[in-house]
Structures are given as C-alpha cells and as structure tokens.
Amino acid sequence: MEAAGSDAWIEEAYQRYVGPMVALAAALIGDAAAEDVAHDCFVRVLAREGAIRRDAPLDAYLRRAVVNACRSRWRRARIERRSLASRVAGPSEISPPADPTDDDSVWRAIRSLPHRQRAAVILRYAEDLSEEQVGDALRISPRAVNALISRAMATLRTTLEQEEGS
Amino acid sequence: MNATEDRVRASLDERWNPRPVPMPPGTVRAIRTRRASRRVATVVVGASVAVTAAIAGSSLGSATHRPSDASIAPTRSPVWTYDDPSAWPVMDLDPSASPDEGLSDPDSAHFIEARAIGAADGTPFALMTYVNNHGADCGELEVGAIDNGWNSVDGPLCSSGWWVQIPRDRAMISVTDLETKGDRQRQVMFAIVSASTDHVVVETLDGHRAELPVFVAEGTDVGFAFVFVPPGSEGTVRAIGSGGEELDSATLCFPVSLIDAQDVSSGCTGTPQASSEREAAQLSGAR
DSSP states (O other): OOOTTSHHHHHHHHHHHHHHHHHHHHHHHOSTTHHHHHHHHHHHHHHSGGGOOTTOOHHHHHHHHHHHHHHHHHHHHHHHHHHHHHHHHSOOOOOOOOOTTOOOHHHHHHHTSOHHHHHHHIIIIISOOOHHHHHHHHTSOHHHHHHHHHHHHHHHHHHHHHHHHO | OHHHHHHHHHHHHHHOOOOOOOOOTTHHHHHHHHHHHHHHTTOBOGGGSOOBOOOSSOSSOOOOBOOOOGGGSSOEESEEEOOOGGGSOBSOOOTTOOTTTTOOOGGGSOEEEEEEEEOTTSOEEEEEEEEOTTSSOEEEEEEEEETTEEEOOOOTTOSSSEEEEOOTTOSEEEEEEEEEETTEEEEEEEEEEETTEEEEEEEETTSOEEEEEOEEETTSSEEEEEEEEOTTOOEEEEEEETTSOEEEEEEEOOSSEEEOSTTOEEEEOOOSSSOSHHHHHHHHHHO
16 A cells, blocks of 8 residues: 555545445435545545545544435435425325336345435445444444344345235 | 345346546546645634524433634535534534534544635535545535525536525525434535525424534535434524624425425436536546
8 A cells, every 4th residue: 555645545545435435325315426425425434634645544433424425415416306296286296216127126126225324324234334434424322223223124124024915 | 044045146246347447538637636736625614613502491411512713603604514423513412412423534524614716607606515424425515606696506516416596685694404324413504595594593393403604615605514413303503694684584394305495496416517526527637
C-alpha cells in the first residue's frame, strides 16, 4: 500500500472500495445514482483529514457515508414526489420507487422495506457483515440491528406469503 | 424464518456483484480542493458566537441562552463556520442530554458554514453547508442574489442537497431537516434571510420561542440563522428587521420538509447538469 494520502494511495483506495459502495448504493436506491453517490461519498470522506490514517477503517467510513447519502436521497425524492403528488391530485401515499423490470419477488419485497430495515438486511446478508459492523454503519447497537433485521424478516415473510397466496 | 433468510440470501447473492470502478480524472484534485476548503473553514466561531436562544413558556426550560455580544454579532465575514456542537443554539433538548451527545468522533461533528463564492457571471453567492452528526450526510444550499430576487442553484459543490427557489417578494425561507441518531431525533431549522434581517424569531405551537442571530456571507445579501427545535415542532419562523418590524414569515412544519409559504419551489439536486462531485471531477479532468 502506498503512503496514506498520496495520489497513488487515493487511487488504490478508490479501486478497492468504491466498487462495493456502488453495489451498496445500487441496492439501496437503484442503479441510476449509485455511482454518483459512491463517488461523492469517497470524495467527501477522503476530504476529511481524519479519514486518511494508516489505521483508519476507510471502508467503514465509506459504508456509513453511503448509507446516509442514500437515505438522504431517498428521503428528498420522497418529499419531491409527495409535493408533486399533492399539487396534481391531493395528498397520496408514498411508495418506494419500484423497478418495473424486476421479476424477483424477494428483491421487490426487500426494496419495499423502510430504508433502515433495507439497509440492515443488505449489509447483513449481501455484504455479510456482522451485527456489530452493521450497527457501526447505521449507528445503532448490535442489539438494535438484531431487532431491525428480525422485523424486516417478519415483514418479508408476510409480504412473500401474501404475494404467493394471491 | 430460516426459509425467508435463505431466500433473502439467495436473492442478494445473485445481485451482489461489486465491480472495480475506475477513478474519474480530477478526483484527487477534487479531494485536495475540498480538504483545503475545509481547512479555511476552521475559523471557529464556536463558543464565542452570540447565540440567543431564549425559551419562553417552555416546560422543559433547557434552552441554551447566551447574551448578545457586539463584537461577534452578525457582522459580515468571509466565512462563518459553526463547528462547535456545544455552541449550537438549542431550543429544546432533554435536559440530561448535551447537544453533542454521541459525537465522540471529532470527524463527524456538526459543522455549518456560510461563505461567499462567485458565480460564473460574477454574481455573489452565499454557500451554506450543513453537515450533521453523520459526517458525510450533507445538506448544501447555494443562495444568491439575482435581480433583487433570490435564486439558488445546483452546483458542483452541491450533489446531495436541496435546491430552493425563493420568490422575489419574499425575504425569507426556512428549511427543516430531521436528524436521527440511534433512537434520538432532532429537528434542525434553517432560515435563509435577506441581509436586512436583524434576527429571526422561531415560535412553536407548544410555546417554545427562540431569537436567533443572522449570519451574513460577505459580498452577498444573504444570511442565515439556525436552531435545533423539538422533533415534530410546528409553528412560525419570522424575519425581524432592525426596527422590530416583521419582514417576512414562514411556517415551521414537520416532518422532514422544505417549508415556506406557497410558491417556493424545492427539491433534491438530481439535475442532469454538473450536479455531482463526480461530474465536476470529470469536467475538471477533461479541462
């Protein structure tokens, strides 16, 4: 590994970490903005002096930043949709963005979870992180992660049973 | 439950395929520029800032109250930075909690700044950057003066923030955001006001009241005020002139929303123009 903070180090870090962050962002908010979010988070995190230390867990910083950035985007998109919906046809319920090309019922169900539950499920089962690591990314305790995932799994099971029963 | 978990794992395994991403040209320069910008912004106003966050009629009575100080009153400064969490004005928090509770990581402390930046056409713009306690979760607003009206734009520095457009007959907009940290939530209110505003008064329906100083970015006619308010707060935000007259008012509302009277356009910064660091880096590299 190059000296921390050098141009070569930054490039190596980019190639090593941004790919998984793009995948994470894509799972959370879709493919369209995933690369932008991952790139922006990389720039923001590395612009902070403390992020470039030999022992700094850069992937953990990045993961946390990506989860938060995705949450912000999703939240603001929801506000925008709600605003547009209220102008056109009065208040309406807000649904997460759906992918019309998606034929995987499990994936559709995951994407319909609330943001934090979705993030917890993806970090735990796709990234294969421990509950402690997931908690670090979401800034909650491992116990809270466990509870969050349990609720998510219960919701998923119900959703899938309903879908398959209909 | 295991069957559901197995299906979730299988579905995610199928989709989880991280690929190496080549670094766009200009990325290193963007990082170094941004880092230099943050260094400049360490003019800590912090504890020396005059903050008047008085609560009237609050049953909790946990407001931070600091007397005005003429030397640090809302004078014009190239950069106002407010990165000391203990100095943030707080309308209401649990008395047992401090404003910086849980901010053990100094790199993810609250941070706010307003600075003048020049637009391409020479129009002075004020850039307000807000970073909450998650560190990288930013809201950024660019507000400028155009033809005696205000406008805000997306720019290369603003990739995940809000945009707002202020009607020309208004003197203020206000914005709220909700922070979540663990089980705790805080609502943050920003008021973006004309520089002629002396102070901003926030009153909630449940009786909280705060008077906030206005910080003005040098070279612009734009200032801002901000305060934490109790989550779920609703009420009013008023811009008050030096003679005590009300210049404008807006509604404080909840949940997470951009707020003001009618005609304020707002949204997220998902424009196709250079709206992200990535695009800016690519453009920069191309040049």
